[in-house]
Amino acid sequence: ETGVTQSPTHLIKTRGQQVTLRCSSQSGHNTVSWYQQALGQGPQFIFQYYREEENGRGNFPPRFSGLQFPNYSSELNVNALELDDSALYLCASSSQLAGPEQYFGPGTRLTVT
Amino acid sequence: AQSVTQLDSHVSVSEGTPVLLRCNYSSSYSPSLFWYVQHPNKGLQLLLKYTSAATLVKGINGFEAEFKKSETSFHLTKPSAHMSDAAEYFCVVREYQSGTYKYIFGTGTRLKVLA
Numbered sequence: 001e002t003g004v005t006q007s008p009t010h011l012i013k014t015r016g017q018q019v020t021l022r023c024s025s026q027s028g029h030n031t032v033s034w035y036q037q038a039l040g041q042g043p044q045f046i047f048q049y050y051r052e053e054e055n056g057r058g059n060f061p062p063r064f065s066g067l068q069f070p071n072y073s074s075e076l077n078v079n080a081l082e083l084d085d086s087a088l089y090l091c092a093s094s095s096q097l098a099g100p101e102q103y104f105g106p107g108t109r110l111t112v113t
Numbered sequence: 114a115q116s117v118t119q120l121d122s123h124v125s126v127s128e129g130t131p132v133l134l135r136c137n138y139s140s141s142y143s144p145s146l147f148w149y150v151q152h153p154n155k156g157l158q159l160l161l162k163y164t165s166a167a168t169l170v171k172g173i174n175g176f177e178a179e180f181k182k183s184e185t186s187f188h189l190t191k192p193s194a195h196m197s198d199a200a201e202y203f204c205v206v207r208e209y210q211s212g213t214y215k216y217i218f219g220t221g222t223r224l225k226v227l228a
Contacts, residue, residue, distance in 0.1 A: 102159075104158070
């Protein structure tokens with residue numbers, strides 16, 4: 001069974017730029033959620049994708065967007081980067097058939113300068 | 114709406130002594146509750162979960178948690194701390210909202226294990 005993978009592991013961007021982060025879900029999981037974890041904080045829910053549709057969103061502006069592909073992998077896109085977007089971005093996969101828990105990837109550390 | 118409160122931001126214990134990390138939740142429904150651990154610069158690993166079955170839940174690495182509905186608590190315990198337990202621990206409640214499940218994280222408890 002393959003776990004959740006994310007790429008890249010680290011990324012440095014300049015304010016105003018755009019970034020795309022990628023996530024491959026655990027085998028058999030059809031739901032992907034994205035979280036932002038600022039330094040010293042708990043993860044904050046950004047949004048969730050199920051069957052290629054966004055079906056839940058946290059308190060994040062529209063410049064945070066995403067996609068889910070037929071193989072259930074997912075992308076998180078952030079436009080017009082701000083300094084406060086510097087954080088660890090975590091992807092989690094789950095499946096109602098497998099149980100209520102989510103399984104997390106190692107994260108992508110984004111630094112905005 | 115559901116929420117979760119971790120009562121201690123930092124906990125220090127000596128190696129070989131018991132660990133207690135406290136978590137309280139608020140919920141209108143019968144909740145699903147989880148504990149995750151995060152080692153430095155790593156993702157989150159599931160320790161254990163409660164889903165309305167047995168109230169005493171056993172997890173990995175010797176951790177367990179007890180769901181107490183009357184106290185709205187889900188405290189994490191371990192009989193004997195090991196140096197490798199030093200990490201950040203998150204209590205999580207799953208909330209059904211607007212047609213989907215969302216996971217609400219506590220603010221975390223940093224566990225320090227002293228030699």
